[in-house]
Amino acid sequence: MPTRTPSALWAQQFRRTPESKATLQHQIRQMLVAAILDGQLPPDSALPSSRELADQLGVARNTVVLAYQMLVEEGYLLSRERSGHFVNPEMLQGLHGLTARQPEPGTDLAQGGETPARPAWQSRIVRPPSAQRNIVKPANWQNYAYPFIYGQFDQSLFPTNDWRECCMKALSIMEIRNWAPDLIERDDESLIQQIRTRVLPRRGVFAMPEEIIITNGCQQALYLVADLLCGKRTTVGFENPGYPDARNIFVNRNAHLLELPVDAEGIDPQRLADSLARCDYVYVTPSHQCPTTATMPIERRRALLELAQRHDFVIIEDDYESENTFSGTPHPALKSLDTADRVIYVGSLSKTFAPGLRLGYVVGPQELIRELRALRRLMVRHPVAYIQRAFATFLALGHHDALLRRLAHAYKERAQALMAALDAHLPEVRYVPVTGGASCWVEGPPWLDAARLADDAREAGILIEPGGVFFADEAERSPWFRMGFSAIKLEKIEPGVRALAQVVRQQQPA
Template identity: 60%
Template structure:
């Protein structure tokens, strides 16, 4: 037996096969992935034989036809060659054009690497305070996390239909070319005629630009409009990622107080060049700004010649009451830059957002976006345009609103039952609840202790601008990723952890 043949027979096929355990792949696809990995990693060099289909099927305990079809596909793709009466072999030119791996470099001491980059970095984004979730939160029985994917509500068949239709010959010819600064006109039209009118916003096609999520929209706006001396007002508490984006460009960041009606209208707002606001469901308190306050904010912006950046996240999800028009719909002076998301309530991983603004600004946002990533995936844009046009988006929003209202009701009941000393902001929409605990409570300690019991919560201190002044007894409880049947049990478990921490705190006080 040749060295190469011996090498092929000594490969631990069953172990390699177990490594390719992606549940989304069929057995045949797993076999193909295993062989491609073995070839490209050097386990099977060019010219090496692969096991017979019968032998490999026995090794993997699968049907022989599965292996036969996998081999046929790999022959078509040039990874294998078939030789009559000899079997299959790794193609001799499969690795042509690949450079050899370089010799390993000597390790650089950590301190030396830190010093090297400290001199070059403009700032350290990793040092900013951000919302942090456990990596395995989806495996936890009680995930009270916000803004995440809900497999139970995801319209799998409808989305698959739209993705398949976007792969038609005519559609491919439309989205496959480089769009440069443009967007899929079909998606822009659906946003213009179907999405925005629900919020009372009317815009022309040249007043809309597609982004890779609402956060990308904020990054583009800040990159284009905010410099070192720009004064930006942000809600306090408010959206941490918006705060961090603006703070990376200007030190002139003003925390603006929030009450039970959202952003308070004070004289300090007139000192700002830009005001970032979440009026539909304030982040994180979820309160909704009433019409009279919205009009007062618009009047102030007009008189002070400042711009409002409206993040209208979760605007579609309002329980019971009729929706309040977006700030943008009330703007008559062109002072509002409107940011929205299509995928936040649907599947955050799709990353589809948009900006509505005067065409002069949209032109520059498109030019800036080209420097960053040219344009978002045109294929995803086309599939999403079909998702809206066929009525799936509207139907999904209705189902989500009903589901979230049920979960909000159950969460309210569970909090009253198990945590009566906690004060929760009434939930009128959205998919989270802002809760204030007793003064002694440190919700960071609570979150650490709770996750050990399978309960995931978000401490509220990260939402406040000043770390030294932030209260430690607030939490945000998201309910879009937890089933309604788990809510009461999750809050009951959280209450047990609270009692344990309270007992420890009383013990420390007695000892002191």
């Protein structure tokens, strides 16, 4: 006979929080599903009537009725005429069967009562990724008063209505037919077309559909390229300072890194000609060098391409924030000057929009893209097709262009406010003037320890990024740090820098 759950259980389980944005129906469904999956409700147990539960929770009866109906459709509950609603035993059969087979803590499984030997994972993992030097950002960065961090978004600038419109269009019956099937190695054709006609021409790049592949952000793009092209005998020229994740990717693929020093205009090909001649590949961020934000002038770009042709190396151009320019006109990409397929172009679609979407792409010769597709198939087959289709619509309706104009205006204001605040409150530091992008590269006085500064600043509610991780030798550049302004409100910048100045002076020698 089905058991009935005690009424006190529901009043205890249900916690209505005024600040919650979820509907009451959603909260009730969530409570019931959790109680079922956590084993608090045994199979075939009876739930209170809709009227009884509504009275216990202090909600309208119709809200409970709708919640019950949805859970019946999802298979969690069974509705029996004149009897009420019951927990579906089939829903829990697999879950409880697996749970029943789990050994009790301390139970010996080996014969003779001996403790079974566990694999020595530390010796099995050849190159532990967790030991790499990475940029570290608190998961709860939004709770800090002054988040001067890079690569996060400002909710007030997010085009919520526009993106919702595109997502709803992608959920129409006709559109679902396009993205619901497994694309295997293919990408959404409409997104490829939008990249060809709306995104790349702004950078002076023209490509055929078979020369473009979509990736889960620039990060996967770089990993795919490195995995395909790098080995123990591969030498990669790498900017110093440079992007830590890219450095880790190439090292992980056993490539030898040749550090290329960066000045106020990026790497200098003429001065580094001998080093470049030894490279198989050269990784550069010419539009906004990471992390210094320096822009490589056209003369250096041409010189780099000339050396690539002369010494037979390939350039990997990471154009991670090409669209973030205050002038409104992006700098022509290095790829736009390439006439011999010497440049593999990596770009991002989501960095300026919503980093969590993870949309990037690679432009390269057809034979390279074909192999990248085959390699990507082994990893993820393809990025989420629904997101691809929604973003294609976002581009086609002009929402992306409008967003870039708003961001350019907002970021220009914030950059000017940040530089003015640094001049006023931290005259002892030097910084690279910001002309685009979403960060400022700052050099403190020689006595400053930026890693310690970041720790002390965090205690004061201020987030900055110590610059040591960007250098090949972290110990040699402790005064450097990066300040992002994409995630911080304009009115917070000046007081944030003023508060940071107080932390800096706590380190100043007497």
